Amino acid sequence: MKVNSYYRIMGVDPSSQFVGLSIIDVDFIDNLVTVRHSETIKGSQCLSKRKDLLDYHPNRFVRLNGYRDYFTQIINRWQPHNVACEAAYMGRFPAAYQALVECITTLQLVVYDYNPTLSFSTYDPPTVKKAVGASGKSKDKEDIFKALSALPLIYDGVVLENLDEHACDSLAVALTEYRNILNN
Template sequence: MRVLGIDPGSRHTGYGVVDGHGNRLVHVTSGTIAVPGSLPFPERLGVIFARIDALIRQTAPHECAVEDVFMSRNAKSALILGQARGAAVVAGVQAGLPVFEYSALQIKQAVAGFGKADKEQVKQMVRTLLRVTGRLSSHAADALAVAVCHLHSRTSPLCRQVGEQR
């Protein structure tokens, strides 16, 4: 099972592709889609969509998992993040992939064993679980954590596709 994990953002969208073979996890690729802030917002969304679409064609994942939008104190930031997430979701759906969503709490719990783990703990666990050496951006680490979470949770009743009601 190959999963594309996405950590959405309007300026930096992390991606990570992981193969799951039973309990064995294999890092395929990961990185960050950096979008210039000087671009008009609709064009930034277009870049996110196009880059994820190309990544799907290159890596041929079976499923896609995306971090759910968290509610922040700043409603405008949450809306912008939601739109970036939407561009990523549409790329997955357009490619015919089932797209799943997980909260930050679920992702941290699945990867670090603690729902309140900090970013560095998650990054270290991702490095350990996937035997990643070399440079790993925080956005890519978060996206890999989303993919790992999905591979661990996909048969759980907590697993849900985007838009599915609980």
């Protein structure tokens, strides 16, 4: 008799405007990956739920608090064994980098509040792309989708074709963590 055992990973593609979030379950015995959940959280929705704070705080701060609330709900619902996040990349726009760092820090605090011993990993964008079979130098957002389409994944209630670039990126981050675990 086979025991249902899995290792659950939450992958996150951070941003101050759109956050991709995916949950995968990994069966290390049969080497199967099941995509359980994938979505994009819109910062504007977080903002509209916290309008009462806009008189007192800047938009980004209010969005981050909305993300914090949503991250908390997702972590409590799915109870991941670890969390992986795409790392902030310092490009030509320091303000965008700062927003990414703030989003990642918000997620890290939620993870810590949930379980201080829960693993939290970050991966740079080229590593994430390569882990799913895309070119690490690719700038084409469709490349991640194409790479995910070629992988032998089981989709449980998730339709890959319905996912936007943020959800696809978060799925790629979760799969990067899976591959990292396999290799270590």
